[in-house]
Amino acid sequence: MGKDLKKFVNPRFMKTIDLALLRRLFERQRPDQRGIDMAVFDGEDAEARDALLDFFSGPETTIPPGLVADLHRIAELGNENGMRILLEQADRRGIVLLPPVDDEGQPVRIDPKHLALLAFLGHEDVFNAASDLLVLELRLTLTEFAGADEGVEPRLTEAARREFEQAARELFTRDLQGGYCRLAWYEDDDEINLVVTHGTPITVITAIEADQERVISFQAAGHAVLTYSPLTGRLKVGGIAEARRRDFAEIFASTMLGQPDFFAGADSQNLYTLEPIERQGFEFVVDRAFDPDIERAQIVEVQVDRISTDDEGSVRVHWSMVARDNRDSALARLAETTRGIVFGPDSFRIGHIVLRLQFRVPNGRPAKVTIKIKPPSTASFKRHRFESRIMDLLRRNGFCHDREPAEASVAAQ
Numbered sequence: 392m393g394k395d396l397k398k399f400v401n402p403r404f405m406k407t408i409d410l411a412l413l414r415r416l417f418e419r420q421r422p423d424q425r426g427i428d429m430a431v432f433d434g435e436d437a438e439a440r441d442a443l444l445d446f447f448s449g450p451e452t453t454i455p456p457g458l459v460a461d462l463h464r465i466a467e468l469g470n471e472n473g474m475r476i477l478l479e480q481a482d483r484r485g486i487v488l489l490p491p492v493d494d495e496g497q498p499v500r501i502d503p504k505h506l507a508l509l510a511f512l513g514h515e516d517v518f519n520a521a522s523d524l525l526v527l528e529l530r531l532t533l534t535e536f537a538g539a540d541e542g543v544e545p546r547l548t549e550a551a552r553r554e555f556e557q558a559a560r561e562l563f564t565r566d567l568q569g570g571y572c573r574l575a576w577y578e579d580d581d582e583i584n585l586v587v588t589h590g591t592p593i594t595v596i597t598a599i600e601a602d603q604e605r606v607i608s609f610q611a612a613g614h615a616v617l618t619y620s621p622l623t624g625r626l627k628v629g630g631i632a633e634a635r636r637r638d639f640a641e642i643f644a645s646t647m648l649g650q651p652d653f654f655a656g657a658d659s660q661n662l663y664t665l666e667p668i669e670r671q672g673f674e675f676v677v678d679r680a681f682d683p684d685i686e687r688a689q690i691v692e693v694q695v696d697r698i699s700t701d702d703e704g705s706v707r708v709h710w711s712m713v714a715r716d717n718r719d720s721a722l723a724r725l726a727e728t729t730r731g732i733v734f735g736p737d738s739f740r741i742g743h744i745v746l747r748l749q750f751r752v753p754n755g756r757p758a759k760v761t762i763k764i765k766p767p768s769t770a771s772f773k774r775h776r777f778e779s780r781i782m783d784l785l786r787r788n789g790f791c792h793d794r795e796p797a798e799a800s801v802a803a804q
Contacts (some may be wrong), residue, residue: 400447400462404504405440412505413443415512416461424455456596456609464612465507468521472528474503476521477510486514523575523586526614526630532771533616534636535662536654538624538644545583545619545647547576554646559615562638563589569610581622585643587615587630617643626654658792660768665741667789669734673726677746678788682780684751691761692745693721695729700736711742721745748784750777764790 414432417425431442447454454462468477481488488509490501501509510518545551552574560572569590577584591613597604615630617639626643628636637654644653668675677688697709714725721744725732732739743765750758762772762781770790772781785791 402444405444408505408508410436410439412508412512416508417458419461420455420457424457426453426455426458456607460609460611461511464522465511467525468507468518469504471503473521473525474506476524477506477517480520480524481510481514481517484517486517488514520575524577526586526616527577527584532769533627533629534633535768536626536628536640536659537656537662538626538653539650539656541624542621543624543648543650544621546649547583551647555642558642558646559587559589562635562642568592581620583619585617587617589613589615615639619643662768662792663764663766663770663790664792665744665764665766665790668722668741668744673722675722679784681787682784685748685784686751686757687749688784689747690721690744691715691717691747693725694742695725695732696740696742698738698740748781
């Protein structure tokens with residue numbers, strides 16, 4: 392069984408889980424694809440738990456794929472962080488996730504795994520919302536698009552939701568990922584977060600059952616993430632193939648904003664630059680003085696490209712070199728080991744840098760965040776924490792292109 396499932400379905404879990412919940416989990420599967428004789432739940436408690444532990448101790452290929460898919464989803468939220476998100480989402484809906492009771496009618500103390508299973512089986516809307524928010528927390532590499540204007544509010548209506556789902560469904564179907572699509576949105580300060588749950592390409596495996604080979608297929612769920620800021624007119628898209636992210640930006644613009652081509656401007660992805668470093672050279676130091684809680688800001692990696700530029704402005708990269716230094720400055724390390732690097736259109740450019748920031752955290756160890764900036768459109772980092780402060784640092788150091796909305800509007804026409 393996969394490592395995450397082995398950690399989830401472990402002996403301690405099997406000794407304490409409410410067997411009625413586990414029975415309901417098996418009953419979700421088709422009778423011929425449960426992989427176990429359901430009569431085991433009618434026997435002695437201890438014998439049932441031993442039989443189930445033996446069942447889950449085998450390789451993942453011996454467990455019905457539908458059950459595996461359910462367990463993976465539950466395991467993702469079966470931890471302290473997942474428990475926190477589940478309780479928050481239940482509270483927002485006025486739902487109390489009631490634990491099972493013992494023989495004396497007293498509530499049984501449950502751990503995060505039990506709570507995740509309880510929500511999965513009894514409160515689908517709470518579980519789906521928590522699962523979506525977990526996807527948002529884990530997002531890392533996003534493609535950003537600057538819109539034609541600022542202050543354009545999205546249409547958060549059921550009609551817009553259906554339009555979005557239909558357009559996305561057609562896109563997934565063309566990519567042979569099936570026609571399933573579920574859209575949910577969550578407001579977070581000045582941003583709107585959208586999570587699109589969809590099918591992925593069919594997986595076909597050969598399983599062994601009763602000494603016989605059997606070919607089975609299943610389709611796992613995937614998650615696309617879109618985050619839109621009406622204030623700045625920027626959209627971030629992740630969780631799907633990069634080749635499809637512009638398509639999703641257009642779907643969002645057409646259905647949720649009612650403005651086709653809103654993100655189609657010629658400079659819609661000209662968002663980041665490393666020109667401040669190229670102008671100043673290897674002596675460049677990241678300015679963090681404006682934020683006293685940023686204890687340290689290092690450039691721990693830098694890539695330099697040898698380039699040439701043709702008459703039409705197209706850039707060709709001939710070769711690259713990468714310098715890394717986790718203790719000091721990768722720029723200083725590069726300066727020590729190279730000579731004759733001059734930045735310009737027919738000489739060198741900086742291809743990317745990796746920043747490492749250390750934030751002061753009250754009553755805790757400093758938090759470290761790594762950011763990779765690769766012009767013109769990528770700034771990669773875990774977005775769920777310190778995002779606004781990181782973006783402020785990038786702007787103050789000149790790493791962000793501040794586009795004029797009017798210029799973008801002309802470009803989009």
